[in-house]
Amino acid sequence: xxxxxxxxxxxxxxIIGTGAGGGVLANExxxxxxxxxxxxxxxxxxxxxxxxxxxxxxxxxxxxxxRTTSGDWRVATDFSxxxxxxxxxxxxxxxxxxxxxxxxxxxxxxAKTNYGAVSGANLLDWPIDSKEMAPWYKKAExxxxxxxxxxxxxxxxxxxxxxxxxxxxKLGYKYVHTGRMAINAEDYDGRTSCQQVGFCFQGCKYGAKxxxxxxxxxRGEATGNLEVREQSQVLRIEHDRSGKITGVVYADKNGxxxxxxxxxxxxxxxxxxxxxLLLNSASSKFPDGLANSSGQVGxxxxxxxxxxxxxxxxxxxxxxxxxxxxxxxxxxxRHDPSRGFVGGYEMETLSIGLPxxxxxxxxxxxxxxxxxxxxxxxxxxGMWLVGEDMPQETNRVSLNHDVKDQFGLPAxxxxxxxxxxxxxxxxxxxxxxxAVYEAVGATRTFPTPPxxxxxxLGTNRMSKNPRDGVVNKWGQTHDIKNLFISDGSQFTxxxxxxxxxxxxxxxxxxxDHIAKEMGxxxx
Amino acid sequence: MTDVLxxxxxxxxxxxxxxxxxxxTFAVGGSFVAANNAAWALEVKxxxxxxxxxxxxxxxxxxxxxxxxxxxxxxxxxxYDDAKKAASVEEGISSLNAAARKKGFKSYLDxxxxxxxxxxxxxxxxxxxxxxxxxxxxxxxYNQKTVWPLFGYEGESYSKGGYIDRGFDDxxxx
Numbered sequence: 001x002x003x004x005x006x007x008x009x010x011x012x013x014x015i016i017g018t019g020a021g022g023g024v025l026a027n028e029x030x031x032x033x034x035x036x037x038x039x040x041x042x043x044x045x046x047x048x049x050x051x052x053x054x055x056x057x058x059x060x061x062x063x064x065x066x067r068t069t070s071g072d073w074r075v076a077t078d079f080s081x082x083x084x085x086x087x088x089x090x091x092x093x094x095x096x097x098x099x100x101x102x103x104x105x106x107x108x109x110x111a112k113t114n115y116g117a118v119s120g121a122n123l124l125d126w127p128i129d130s131k132e133m134a135p136w137y138k139k140a141e142x143x144x145x146x147x148x149x150x151x152x153x154x155x156x157x158x159x160x161x162x163x164x165x166x167x168x169x170k171l172g173y174k175y176v177h178t179g180r181m182a183i184n185a186e187d188y189d190g191r192t193s194c195q196q197v198g199f200c201f202q203g204c205k206y207g208a209k210x211x212x213x214x215x216x217x218x219r220g221e222a223t224g225n226l227e228v229r230e231q232s233q234v235l236r237i238e239h240d241r242s243g244k245i246t247g248v249v250y251a252d253k254n255g256x257x258x259x260x261x262x263x264x265x266x267x268x269x270x271x272x273x274x275x276x277l278l279l280n281s282a283s284s285k286f287p288d289g290l291a292n293s294s295g296q297v298g299x300x301x302x303x304x305x306x307x308x309x310x311x312x313x314x315x316x317x318x319x320x321x322x323x324x325x326x327x328x329x330x331x332x333x334r335h336d337p338s339r340g341f342v343g344g345y346e347m348e349t350l351s352i353g354l355p356x357x358x359x360x361x362x363x364x365x366x367x368x369x370x371x372x373x374x375x376x377x378x379x380x381x382g383m384w385l386v387g388e389d390m391p392q393e394t395n396r397v398s399l400n401h402d403v404k405d406q407f408g409l410p411a412x413x414x415x416x417x418x419x420x421x422x423x424x425x426x427x428x429x430x431x432x433x434x435a436v437y438e439a440v441g442a443t444r445t446f447p448t449p450p451x452x453x454x455x456x457l458g459t460n461r462m463s464k465n466p467r468d469g470v471v472n473k474w475g476q477t478h479d480i481k482n483l484f485i486s487d488g489s490q491f492t493x494x495x496x497x498x499x500x501x502x503x504x505x506x507x508x509x510x511x512d513h514i515a516k517e518m519g520x521x522x523x
Numbered sequence: 524m525t526d527v528l529x530x531x532x533x534x535x536x537x538x539x540x541x542x543x544x545x546x547x548t549f550a551v552g553g554s555f556v557a558a559n560n561a562a563w564a565l566e567v568k569x570x571x572x573x574x575x576x577x578x579x580x581x582x583x584x585x586x587x588x589x590x591x592x593x594x595x596x597x598x599x600x601x602x603y604d605d606a607k608k609a610a611s612v613e614e615g616i617s618s619l620n621a622a623a624r625k626k627g628f629k630s631y632l633d634x635x636x637x638x639x640x641x642x643x644x645x646x647x648x649x650x651x652x653x654x655x656x657x658x659x660x661x662x663x664x665y666n667q668k669t670v671w672p673l674f675g676y677e678g679e680s681y682s683k684g685g686y687i688d689r690g691f692d693d694x695x696x697x
Binding site: 052053055156157158159162163166194195196197198199205206314315316317318320321322353354355357358359364366367368370371374375377378440 | 584585586587588589590637641648657661662664665666671674675676677678679680681682684685686687689690691692693694696697
């Protein structure tokens with residue numbers, strides 16, 4: 001059987017979402033001869049469509065369905081209807097991501113063991129470790145063409161990096177370089193090298209940055225085993241009397257409900273939509289939602305400890321020129337409780353254009369203090385701070401029955417309170433980031449609050465014991481054999497690193513497992 | 524803003540003849556607000572000219588960039604001259620003027636020092652009117668492509684081949 005597949009074909013694997021998790025899984029299964037129907041809520045935008053304009057691109061790519069927020073995080077005040085900054089399009093957030101591709105550090109797979117009891121945190125060890133993941137990370141790095149791995153060279157440093165590097169060295173940091181990036185420093189795998197356009201967040205018009213939209217998806221389609229249905233938003237997952245998944249109901253591009261039967265369903269809709277879908281699929285057999293016997297679906301929402309430091313200098317930096325995030329200091333990513341917190345954080349170069357700087361530098365602020373900060377925009381350098389945040393049961397995605405989406409379904413509410421450990425880490429990171437820039441003559445620095453979340457993790461977490469989480473070490477739900485989770489919502493803990501490489505590595509590993517289990521007739 | 528002048532078919536000279544000075548910056552006539560030197564003029568259809576003039580000053584006081592001309596602030600707020608928005612804008616500007624009178628001035632535009640006007644804005648910053656104007660300026664002012672060069676920002680670069688050969692690493696003062 002080759003694509004397109006019939007809606008009553010119950011031999012197919014249905015994958016919901018086409019991003020770093022779902023998009024890679026679809027291709028990897030298709031390459032192994034498995035028939036796959038991928039349902040993608042968004043449209044297909046390719047490099048020729050991407051727009052070098054922040055707000056116009058945001059309108060083209062961002063996920064803007066109804067959402068609500070609560071909790072003490074500042075995002076709930078500043079961007080109450082926009083808890084996340086993620087993508088609704090074929091390729092998902094891999095269109096938007098900056099390309100930072102870091103492996104977890106070995107100790108981060110076992111946060112509970114290594115950090116000990118942290119009051120108020122729902123820490124747990126992953127049921128897998130760095131040794132088990134090493135070969136999958138290698139495959140992921142080779143797929144993405146990650147610089148400074150597999151013999152690939154690093155990207156050249158842009159102006160923003162040069163300021164960052166000089167400050168880091170003056171401060172005594174030892175590990176600073178242009179990052180391990182899924183952006184080609186040299187032509188690789190049919191994709192060109194980086195032309196230093198900037199606008200990495202708006203989709204790479206040269207295709208120098210890896211995105212599932214123009215790599216894994218078309219390659220999977222070329223096998224004849226993958227059919228991608230665009231503008232097809234899944235509304236619920238259905239099961240039979242025994243509890244086995246039978247298929248999914250989705251709204252097609254005309255808003256009409258369609259049913260696609262399935263042998264296996266893999267959910268990869270990002271950490272907001274994935275748990276929401278399980279909750280919205282509640283039935284008389286599963287009144288609390290699918291795969292939720294633990295009560296953990298939607299809980300332990302993590303979004304990384306984040307913040308930024310921008311700094312103004314006497315002379316021009318022009319930070320927007322070139323790669324958005326090709327620069328890293330890893331000295332602070334270690335676990336060293338003497339700093340007043342467990343876990344660590346990365347410092348990574350970051351630039352945003354004038355329009356987004358106005359929106360994000362200090363949301364809600366006005367007057368001359370704010371305006372003079374932007375007056376020196378040309379002389380500004382910037383970095384992002386990204387570290388491990390603590391999973392908390394009360395940080396969660398739940399259904400808001402008072403607010404409905406365009407299909408009449410309850411919108412997700414995203415509740416987040418910072419854990420004291422997150423706050424201590426952010427304050428430390430602000431201080432160190434400021435010191436980096438002051439070391440090279442910053443005249444004014446800005447400890448900038450978190451943006452709407454780009455790293456959404458943990459809401460269907462992986463656990464050894466079914467009581468502690470939603471999925472097992474393969475991403476298979478503890479409760480339902482033919483239901484898998486394939487995105488960042490599997491994360492047991494968040495580690496300090498940008499999550500995409502780990503999501504991709506887990507997806508390749510999961511594809512291998514599913515194909516083998518199908519072959520053995522276990523699935 | 525010359526396009527606005529063209530549409531109102533007013534020359535700068537005739538414009539100034541018809542107008543009276545309002546505060547230190549603006550001139551207003553029957554249906555327009557203009558710069559005192561008539562560098563730009565905006566015809567208003569639904570708002571009182573003095574209301575639009577006050578709104579323009581309010582916009583500058585919220586995000587004051589001394590090197591950015593009034594015309595960019597005009598562009599950012601001229602959309603409030605709208606039949607559906609006019610009543611709430613008139614009401615909002617009235618509240619500004621009322622607060623100014625409490626401080627002993629004739630109006631918001633009568634306050635010569637920015638600090639006095641900012642005091643008035645601070646007293647009203649929780650209001651829906653203030654937050655609407657402030658929030659609207661984030662895109663209304665800073666997303667004008669013509670304003671970007673005034674901040675050094677270069678905008679799109681793909682059509683020029685990125686910065687690989689155009690200074691992505693040209694910093695020379697470190």
